[in-house]
Structure formats: structure tokens, C-alpha cells
Amino acid sequence: MADLGDLNAFIAVARAGGFREAARASDKSASGLSEAVRRVEASLGVRLLHRTTRSVRPTEAGARLIERLLPALAEVETALDVVNGFRDRPAGTLRLNVPVSAARLVLPAIVPPFLAAFPDIRLEITAEDGFVDILASGCDAGIRYDDRLEQDMIAVPIGPRVQRFATAAAPAYLARHGIPGHPRDLLEHACLRGRFSSGAIPPWEYERGGEIILVEPTGPLVVGIGAATDLVVDAAIAGTGIIQLFEDWLRPHLDSGALVPVLEDWWRSFSGPFLYYSGRRHLPAPLRAFIDFIGARV
Incomplete structure (x- = not known):
């Protein structure tokens, strides 16, 4: 049985497309991530990543594993997040995928007071202007304009209307x-x-x-x-x-x-833009806190 932390490392490297890229996006070292992936491959007896000098990409086995792991790891996070209900203040990591314009024009007025109000929450923001499946990318929510909202998503106003x-x-x-x-x-x-x-x-x-x-x-x-x-x-x-x-x-x-x-x-x-998130999953406490925070500002 592969270690849960090692599986998360494998997912991070596959998403980032490289060990250094994954290390920059986390508090792990590239060598530590490499060792974690080797342990997973050794325990499963199959190569999961194609490694070249320029990039890292999943093998067919790795892609199938990622496909099954993502919902399973999301369920683990959901189970652990239940404990947040017993805390005085919500804690954990909130991951957002936003367009560069939102990072520049919308979030500067929101992020500092939100983090001051919830010091136990860590906010990770990826700014890009391509169309992204927020769940597949490992994000909890995204910011987009109404003509870019994905189906089966809940949208709430954020920023100027x-x-x-x-x-x-x-x-x-x-x-x-x-x-x-x-x-x-x-x-x-x-x-x-x-x-x-x-x-x-x-x-x-x-x-x-x-x-x-x-x-x-x-x-x-x-x-x-x-x-x-x-x-x-x-x-x-x-x-x-x-x-x-x-x-x-x-x-x-x-x-x-x-x-x-x-x-x-x-x-x-x-x-104006909307914060959007899946209505088909349990809302993590950090996301719930963020939704309530921006709702109070409208």
C-alpha cells in the first residue's frame, strides 16, 4: 500500500509537469518529491511518470491512477475537514484559480482582510487566463466572468458588479x-x-x-x-x-x-466576475469562510 503523502506528491508532480515546478508550488523539495514518486512506483511495481530533461508526464498507468486518485483524495480531504466544525476558527488551505485581471483588480481588496480575519487559513492562488477544470486542477473554486462559467457550478458575485x-x-x-x-x-x-x-x-x-x-x-x-x-x-x-x-x-x-x-x-x-465552485461536493471550511466573507462585502 503506497503512503498517502507519497501519492499526494505524485499528483503534485504530474499536475505541475515537473519536480522543480511542483516544489515551487509547495513547501517540499524537488529531491523529496522525486523520492516519494520512486517509492510509489516501487510499491506498485510500475512506472507512473515519463521523465525527460524538459518535462515530466504521466504514463498510461499513471494517468489511470490519477483519474481514480483525484476523487478518492478529495473524499479524504472532505473527511478530515469535518474536524473543522469543532474548531473555534476554520483552518486549512483554500486553492483558487483566477484570471490575471481578477488577481490584479479584484483580489487585492479582499485577500488581506480575509487572511487577517482567518489567520489559520492558507490561501493558494493560481492566476491564468485559460479555461481550467478547477476540480481536475486541484482547486476548490475559481473566479471567472459569466460567459466562462462551467456547467453544474454555483456562482456568487465577487468584486465590482x-x-x-x-x-x-x-x-x-x-x-x-x-x-x-x-x-x-x-x-x-x-x-x-x-x-x-x-x-x-x-x-x-x-x-x-x-x-x-x-x-x-x-x-x-x-x-x-x-x-x-x-x-x-x-x-x-x-x-x-x-x-x-x-x-x-x-x-x-x-x-x-x-x-x-x-x-x-x-x-x-x-x-463583474463571479466566484464559482462545484455544488456536488462538501464545501471545505476555508471555502465556506471565503464565500461568507465576500457575501458580507456585497
Whole structure:
């Protein structure tokens, strides 16, 4: 019988795609994780991971084991979490998967007071903009916008309930190239675009008086949405081109004058983000505490 801690180590390495990556995401050493995986493989008599100099990935046997282990380990966590009901304060780890925009614009106002109110809870946050199965990724909950919510999930509001996409440019750029008067004028300008991890480049959407216009402008710079967003903001401030991004993200630069609003009467509003989680499983005490905390702030 493999040790439960060793099985958790195997899962962590398989999820992270490497021993060093798994070590960085936990308080374990890469060598300790490697030894744990070796013990599991020795006790089962089968190789569970393909190891190369560049990556680590499950073998067919490893993939089948992960498939069966995940729900079993979740049940173990649920059983242990029952003890939380006998504590004065909830304790444990809460894992969230969130888009980079939420990590930047929503969570800074929530995380510090939440951790101050619940000092026995450890919060682990993964920020990425791809579509993720939160349960398969080992997370308790995620933050997404309503058009990205997964089926069979419960969603509760978190953060601002209305947001806008702002379009802006540096004064120097507008002085050289003029100010667009209509969204279609952007087709004649240098625009700074973002690309999802799937490879899709979303169009820029505008709305005024019930009229919706989608444009596909071009420009000298395309960045990955999320991790490289600050780069495209810096490029816009330097006068490279016109940017479209969350208004809250650009607000400090709009207020300082480093960027100037463009087509402001066309900016589109959309509903704010939601915290979502599975309604088919017992809610861990840390997640229950987080849901109640954000509910009290609405």
C-alpha cells in the first residue's frame, strides 16, 4: 500500500509537469518529491511518470491512477475537514484559480482582510487566463466572468458588479496620428492587441445607443493576455499605439494623464466576475469562510 503523502506528491508532480515546478508550488523539495514518486512506483511495481530533461508526464498507468486518485483524495480531504466544525476558527488551505485581471483588480481588496480575519487559513492562488477544470486542477473554486462559467457550478458575485473596457492612447500618439471619432477609425491606427492562450485574438467591441460594433484592428504588438498585459500598457504609455483594457487597470494612467480616453462614449459595460465552485461536493471550511466573507462585502 503506497503512503498517502507519497501519492499526494505524485499528483503534485504530474499536475505541475515537473519536480522543480511542483516544489515551487509547495513547501517540499524537488529531491523529496522525486523520492516519494520512486517509492510509489516501487510499491506498485510500475512506472507512473515519463521523465525527460524538459518535462515530466504521466504514463498510461499513471494517468489511470490519477483519474481514480483525484476523487478518492478529495473524499479524504472532505473527511478530515469535518474536524473543522469543532474548531473555534476554520483552518486549512483554500486553492483558487483566477484570471490575471481578477488577481490584479479584484483580489487585492479582499485577500488581506480575509487572511487577517482567518489567520489559520492558507490561501493558494493560481492566476491564468485559460479555461481550467478547477476540480481536475486541484482547486476548490475559481473566479471567472459569466460567459466562462462551467456547467453544474454555483456562482456568487465577487468584486465590482459592473466593469468597462476602456480604449486609450498616449497624448503623443494622438498628436501624431489624430483622435479616432468612430470605432471603425481604429482600422487606420496602430492598435496593441492581446491573444488568449488558445491562440484567439478577441475583437474590440463597442456599444452606443443599442448599436454594437466589433472591429479587428491591427498593430505592431500582440501579447499574451494576462502575463504580458503590463508590457502592452507600457507600450501604450510610450506612444506605440492604442490600447483596449479593463478601465480599472488603466484608471491610474488615465488619471495621471499618461493615457487619454479614446471613444469613451462607445465603451462597453459588462457584468463583474463571479466566484464559482462545484455544488456536488462538501464545501471545505476555508471555502465556506471565503464565500461568507465576500457575501458580507456585497
